[in-house]
Amino acid sequence: MRHFDELLNDLRNRLVAMSGLVQAAIRESVRALAEGEDSDLKTVRDREAEINRMELEIDGITTELLALEQPVASDLRFITAAGKINNILERIGDLAVNVAERSESLFRHHAKIRTDVPILAELAESMVKRALDAFINKDANEARAVLLSDDAIDELRDSVFNELIGRMKKNAQSVQPCVDLMFAARNLERMADHATNIAEAVVFMVEGVDVRHHHVQVAN
Amino acid sequence: MRHFDELLNDLRNRLVAMSGLVQAAIRESVRALAEGEDSDLKTVRDREAEINRMELEIDGITTELLALEQPVASDLRFITAAGKINNILERIGDLAVNVAERSESLFRHHAKIRTDVPILAELAESMVKRALDAFINKDANEARAVLLSDDAIDELRDSVFNELIGRMKKNAQSVQPCVDLMFAARNLERMADHATNIAEAVVFMVEGVDVRHHHVQVAN
Numbered sequence: 001m002r003h004f005d006e007l008l009n010d011l012r013n014r015l016v017a018m019s020g021l022v023q024a025a026i027r028e029s030v031r032a033l034a035e036g037e038d039s040d041l042k043t044v045r046d047r048e049a050e051i052n053r054m055e056l057e058i059d060g061i062t063t064e065l066l067a068l069e070q071p072v073a074s075d076l077r078f079i080t081a082a083g084k085i086n087n088i089l090e091r092i093g094d095l096a097v098n099v100a101e102r103s104e105s106l107f108r109h110h111a112k113i114r115t116d117v118p119i120l121a122e123l124a125e126s127m128v129k130r131a132l133d134a135f136i137n138k139d140a141n142e143a144r145a146v147l148l149s150d151d152a153i154d155e156l157r158d159s160v161f162n163e164l165i166g167r168m169k170k171n172a173q174s175v176q177p178c179v180d181l182m183f184a185a186r187n188l189e190r191m192a193d194h195a196t197n198i199a200e201a202v203v204f205m206v207e208g209v210d211v212r213h214h215h216v217q218v219a220n
Numbered sequence: 221m222r223h224f225d226e227l228l229n230d231l232r233n234r235l236v237a238m239s240g241l242v243q244a245a246i247r248e249s250v251r252a253l254a255e256g257e258d259s260d261l262k263t264v265r266d267r268e269a270e271i272n273r274m275e276l277e278i279d280g281i282t283t284e285l286l287a288l289e290q291p292v293a294s295d296l297r298f299i300t301a302a303g304k305i306n307n308i309l310e311r312i313g314d315l316a317v318n319v320a321e322r323s324e325s326l327f328r329h330h331a332k333i334r335t336d337v338p339i340l341a342e343l344a345e346s347m348v349k350r351a352l353d354a355f356i357n358k359d360a361n362e363a364r365a366v367l368l369s370d371d372a373i374d375e376l377r378d379s380v381f382n383e384l385i386g387r388m389k390k391n392a393q394s395v396q397p398c399v400d401l402m403f404a405a406r407n408l409e410r411m412a413d414h415a416t417n418i419a420e421a422v423v424f425m426v427e428g429v430d431v432r433h434h435h436v437q438v439a440n
Contacts, residue, residue, distance in 0.1 A: 052433040059430075063300065070290050080283065083300075084307070165395055172389040179385060179402070186403075210279075213272040 004068060008075065011061050011082050012136065015089070018054045019132040021047050022089050025096035026125040026191060032103035033184065034118035044100040051093035058086040081205035085135060088194045088201075092128060095187045095194075102184040111177035113167070116160050120188040123153050127195035134202045143202035146195060147211070153192040160185045224288060228295065231281050231302050232356065235309070238274045239352040241267050242309050245316035246345040246411060252323035253404065254338035264320040271313035278306040301425035305355060308414045308421075312348060315407045315414075322404040331397035333387070336380050340408040343373050347415035354422045363422035366415060367431070373412040380405045 025047040028040040062083040065071065071079060099121070106113075127146055134142040164178040164185075203211050245267040248260040282303040285291065291299060319341070326333075347366055354362040384398040384405075423431050 049433075056430055056432065063296070066286060066300070067290075067293065067296055070287075073287065076283070076287055080286070080303075087304070165399060168388060168395045168399075169392040172392070175385055175388045175395075179388075182399070183406075186406075210276055212276065213269075 004065065004071075004075075007061055007065050007068070008078070011058065011065070011079070014054060014058050014061070015082060015085060015132070016136060018051060018058070018086070018089050019128065021051050021054070022092050022096070023125050023129055025051070025093055026099075026121055026128065026188075029096040029099035030103055030118050030121040030184070030188075032100075032107040033181075034121075041097075041100045041104045044096050048093045048097045051090055055086055055090040059083065062086070077205045077208070081135065081201045084201045085132070085198050088198055089128075092191050092194050095191050098187045099184045102180040102187075105180050106177050109177060111174075111180075113174065113177055113181060115163065115181055115185075116156055117181055117185050117188065120153065120156055120160065120185055120192075123149075123156070124188045124191040124195065127153075127192050128198070131195045131198035131202065134199060135205070138202075138206050140203050140206040143199040143206070144211075146199035147203075150192055150196050153189055157185055157189045224285065224291075224295075227281055227285050227288070228298070231278065231285070231299070234274060234278050234281070235302060235305060235352065236356060238271060238278070238306070238309050239348065241271050241274070242312050242316070243345050243349055245271070245313055246319075246341055246348065246408075249316040249319035250323055250338050250341040250404070250408075252320075252327040253401075254341075261317075261320045261324045264316050268313045268317045271310055275306055275310040279303065282306070297425045297428070301355065301421045304421045305352070305418050308418055309348075312411050312414050315411050318407045319404045322400040322407075325400045326397050329397060331394075331400075333394065333397055333401060335383065335401055335405075336376055337401055337405050337408065340373065340376055340380065340405055340412075343369075343376070344408045344411040344415065347373070347412050348418070351415045351418035351422065354419060355425070358422075358426050360423050360426040363419040363426070364431075366419035367423075370412055370416050373409055377405055377409045 025044050028044050028047070031040050062079050065075075065079050127149060130142060130149075131146045133139070134146060161182060164182050167174045168178045200210075200212050203209060245264050248264050248267070251260050282299050285295075285299050347369060350362060350369075351366045353359070354366065381402060384402050387394045388398045420430075420432050423429060
């Protein structure tokens, strides 16, 4: 069992490290938007490559843990939750690259449009962090709180979208930068959706209760 | 072992049924765009609810199979691939609802803009079908062919985007419908990405080779 426990611990530590990289990538993906600085696209791409490597390693560990011996129910739930969270973190890394590409396009075109996209990024980053804390602490209450905070993101996304559509109608010159900002906003909102998926996996792991699909998803 | 084999078979059959529902949902999600008919939004939403139920049931079966007894290596790879594919099919169902919402918005606003979005839908549906056939037939070659067909989708998406951006610049009235079409196109392209994720899981299941992250993703 020693080897099994060590592997479990290793799995937990690696997910914490991966989550830190993902949070940094989210932050960096909007820096060019938020602060008018040069793009962090290369940094975000490097982080994503690192995240991808970690995903493969963690998948290897979960497979090994499942194959090694029959895990008891609670360990099995931890391992399957960790496997899901691992894949979700990787997808958030991909989204961060997409956001960074849009940020760079905006920076390159000297388009300065003030929006709440950086606030969306902060909210998304915080949801990912809280969802992973809930996983590490096996805290179903915190996970449920993450599920509730998704509404704030959706409202902010709607208001950003409406503002951008208004701008595009008024000014043909702003179409391309506004499209960039819409996709950035959309990708940040999807990160928040992924954070709720992590939170759902945590509730299931802790309580054995499946809370997926209990609210109709209308995001787009 | 009888019970174990029955469960494995049940798992396979359910995934085939779920894949059929997902393909139908993709087709229906663009009908309002493609044929100028009234929206199938309600049909697609009903299908998604059914897909969500199937996802939970299939997750229950994979968990039971993992807990029941130590599966041998090839069964373990089949079960973990099935679990991944199950979650991916559910996400494709969500995307079909998003596309159907955009289609309905276009229909409601009597916006008739001819684009290649319906062709994107056909390509996405065919990729999902081929990826699942590859899973059922344990056919790594077919799975690799699915991975290659993703480029055609990306090219078509780029040409649709460029056309829509041009229209928006020329005509402020077309901004809202063009945004609807952009998000429809984007969601269809993401379905195709998910089909490649299914194909990657199939290659891993059959050959034990992880082909993820061997090409840089630039989709947005």
